[in-house]
Amino acid sequence: MKIYQxxxxxxxxxxxxxxxxxxxxxxxxxxxxxxxxxxxGGIDAISAVTDKFLxxxxxxxxxxxxxxxxxxxxxxxxxLRNNLIDQICAGSxxxxxxxxxxxxxxxxxxxxxxxxxxxxxxxLVAALDFYSVPEKEKNELLxxxxxxxxxxxxx
Amino acid sequence: xxxIKIVTVVLLIGLVGLLGYANFRRLSxxxxxxxxxxxxxxxxxxxxxxxxxxxxxxxxxxPGVTACTLSKEGNIASVIFYxxxxxxxxxxxxxxxxxxxxxxxxxxxxxGGCPIHQLNSSFNEVITFLDIRx
Numbered sequence: 001m002k003i004y005q006x007x008x009x010x011x012x013x014x015x016x017x018x019x020x021x022x023x024x025x026x027x028x029x030x031x032x033x034x035x036x037x038x039x040x041g042g043i044d045a046i047s048a049v050t051d052k053f054l055x056x057x058x059x060x061x062x063x064x065x066x067x068x069x070x071x072x073x074x075x076x077x078x079x080l081r082n083n084l085i086d087q088i089c090a091g092s093x094x095x096x097x098x099x100x101x102x103x104x105x106x107x108x109x110x111x112x113x114x115x116x117x118x119x120x121x122x123x124l125v126a127a128l129d130f131y132s133v134p135e136k137e138k139n140e141l142l143x144x145x146x147x148x149x150x151x152x153x154x155x
Numbered sequence: 156x157x158x159i160k161i162v163t164v165v166l167l168i169g170l171v172g173l174l175g176y177a178n179f180r181r182l183s184x185x186x187x188x189x190x191x192x193x194x195x196x197x198x199x200x201x202x203x204x205x206x207x208x209x210x211x212x213x214x215x216x217x218p219g220v221t222a223c224t225l226s227k228e229g230n231i232a233s234v235i236f237y238x239x240x241x242x243x244x245x246x247x248x249x250x251x252x253x254x255x256x257x258x259x260x261x262x263x264x265x266x267g268g269c270p271i272h273q274l275n276s277s278f279n280e281v282i283t284f285l286d287i288r289x
Contacts, residue, residue: 043184051191051222051235058195058233059226065264071193072263074238075280082185089184096184 036140037094040133043085046094049127050084056123063119066112091144103151110155117153177285186283191221194234194243195263200256202229214249217241231261 040046058064058071070076089096100106121142128138202210207229214223214232219240225232234246247258 043188047188048221052224054193055222055224055233055235058193059224059231061226061228061231064231068195068263069266071195072265074190074192077193078190081191082188085188086185094184 035093036137036144037089037092039137040088040092040141043089043094043096045131046088046092047081047085049131049133050081050088052127052130053084053124054081056126057120060119060123063116063123066110066116088141088145092141103148104155107152108155112153112155114153117149173282174285177282178287180282182288189237189239191235192238192243194232194236194246195261196232196234196243196247196250197259197261198225198230198232198250198256199259202256210250210252214246217246217249220246232258 037046040049054071054077057067067080070080083098083100086096086098086100088094090098124145125138125142128141133141202225207225210232211223211225214220214234217236219237220234221237222235223232232250236246243260247260250256250258
């Protein structure tokens, strides 16, 4: 008789555990909404957008002089590209870590104008449009990068 | 003499340690990406907007090219490509559109430019050099 009681208790305990884990599944699904990084298409999509952005900048006569010395050197180009990919990847919730200086530290003394900043944003938007990034994801990404303007312009 | 031996042993251990770290560390997602080059080319000759768009598409479709943009004015082409798969000369030839356009490489400033701000870039360059997986 004692054995049956033990089995019943075990069955009840097992049922309770199953019920608990099942109810947790719903919560997990809610918590596991895909990140912006995933919705953008992961690292390959981000690096494709970054490359298009860089060629847009290099062909943009408003701002390309600012980048000439950087893109002329393959090692510096690589670091700039890596920093941009890291920044977009990390900002969108991806598995990357931005290893550079803060935007304020990096741009102090460069006297970047609002017109130059806007031209840069225009080149980024053109790159996102080139790859048909949906409006929602585009706006979310721009919202992540937009606040950096205060640390970049007029410093 | 003894001190030279000690220094040599310490240096050897350091080198073996660096080699071990370079080749057995877990690569970050960025390090798994193939390195690229950027070519900035000057275009001499007339290109109408449709021709500009076609040329941009044609270059973008070349194997090894990751991105290509022609300036609004149609006088600059910027191309990012994998140097293992294509060359600036091959891209310049394709951009010339069968000799219709004259293409020359733009001499970019060797210094200045956007600040590259990766704090440990020199260390990373050494480690990447020692990594035989690349």
